[in-house]
Amino acid sequence: MPEYVARQLVYLVYGGKPEYHQEAKFSILSALHRARGECPRILIYTDEPAQFNGWPVEVIGLDLATLTAWTGPASYFHRRKAAAILDSFSYADQSIFIDTDTFFLDSPIKLFDALTESSWLVDEIEGVWKEYEGDDLHKALSPYLADHHGVDQQMLLINSGVLGFREDASHLMSETLTLIDVMHPAVPKIHIIEQFAVSVAARHLGRPAQARGIVKHYFSGKAYWRQMIAFFFQRHGQMFSSQIVDAVRELPTAKPRPAWWQRLDFRFRSLFVPSRYRSQAKLAYYAAVMRANPYVEACGYAYAEELRRKITTQRGNLNDQPWSKVLSGCNRQRLIQMLGALEGEF
Structure with a gap:
């Protein structure tokens, strides 16, 4: 078992999908890169330990x-995260959990510095419980939480993509697990019950x-970052080295977009595209023109993939699609190639 340390970063990765391991590895590399030799211990919970052979x-x-x-009586997969966090308290004075779909913008030490100013640390505060009045989550759980736990409408709701506590919080995470087991069956289609339960317990x-400015959590644009990270490991391989840590700086820290003049060009080209097709037109144009460097091009493939998902019921010649009017002949051919690479054929 791991030796007991003062501080650690904690990751959970399971399920066998290559993109999950690549996300975790890039996040770890970014932590090491930003830490400048002062990174806390990194603890990985995984069902594929061999993936991290040779990694620090x-x-x-x-x-x-x-x-x-760890999925509990209701077989809720995201419950495993709370269980891993609870277990990690056995190996350090302070543990900060990091979701795999993240990368560091600054030193991980700054996360622990933040815990000197507050009792706990989260990715970000997402709102107040009252703001969700009328939503299925609020309608299903508000009476129960008020009656059984004294939860008022001013409770803060958090994103747990980053989560840490200044002092041992074993009791709090145990309560989180209990809350999950009660609440998940009441709203089985809502997948954020894990972080909601943390909000209640804490x-x-x-x-x-909040970890904003220190950690980038790209949960809302995952497809774009996964394409770029996949290219990163295609270029550098997945064996750990000091060189691959230094290579982290290659990846953009903001989601790439076309150059300003290309965005202006799109505005003019889309003036006569019917409004209901404008989102497809934007995806098509962005995918075709994003070629400034390999990472921008990889991001372009994510735009193409999003377009492909939206046009699955519109098979046929690309030239017949109303949104394709924004494309020049060259860009039209480029998009056909990209869609073909993603799907086999358009």
């Missing part, structure tokens, strides 16, 4: 029995510090 991390292997137990800790 500690690994706790997860077998099927553990993963199954509501007495006061306003949390």
Whole structure:
């Protein structure tokens, strides 16, 4: 088992999909790159320990029995995150959990510095419970939470993509697991119950510090970052080295867009495209023109993939599509090639 340390970053990656391991590895590389030799211990919970052979991390292997137990009585997969966080408290004074779909913009030490100013740390504060009045989550759970837990409408709701506590929070994460087991069956189609349960359990800790500016959590644009990260590992391989840590600087820290003059060109070209097709036109144009460098081009493929998902019921010659009017002949051919590479054929 890992030795006990003062501070650690904690990751959970399971499921066997290559993109999950690539996300985790790039996040780890970015932490090491930004830490400048002062990175806290990195602890990985994973069902594929061999993925991290040779990497400067500690690994706790997860077998099927553990993963199954961690889903709880309602078989809620995201419950495993709360279970891993609870377990990680056994190995450090302070543990900060990091989702895999992240990368560091600044030193991880600054996350721990933030915990000197607040009792807990989150990715970001997403709102107040009252603001969700009328939503399915609020309608289903507000009476229960008010009656059984004294939750008022001013409770802060958080994103748990980054989550840490200044002091041992084993009791809090145990409560989180109990809340998940009660609440998930009431709203089984809502996948954020894990972080909502943390909001409920930690509501007495006061306003949390936020990781914005230190960690980029790209949950809302995952396809774009995954394309760029996939290219990163295609270029550099997945064996750990000091060179691959330095290569982190290649990846953009903001989602690429076409150059300003290309965006202006699109505005003119889309003037006569019917409004209901304008979103497809934008995706098509962006995909075709984004070629400034390999990472921008990789991001372009994500635009093409999003377009492909939106036009699955519109098979036929691309030239017949109303949104294709924004494309020049060259860009039209480029898009056909990209869609063909993503799907086999258009």
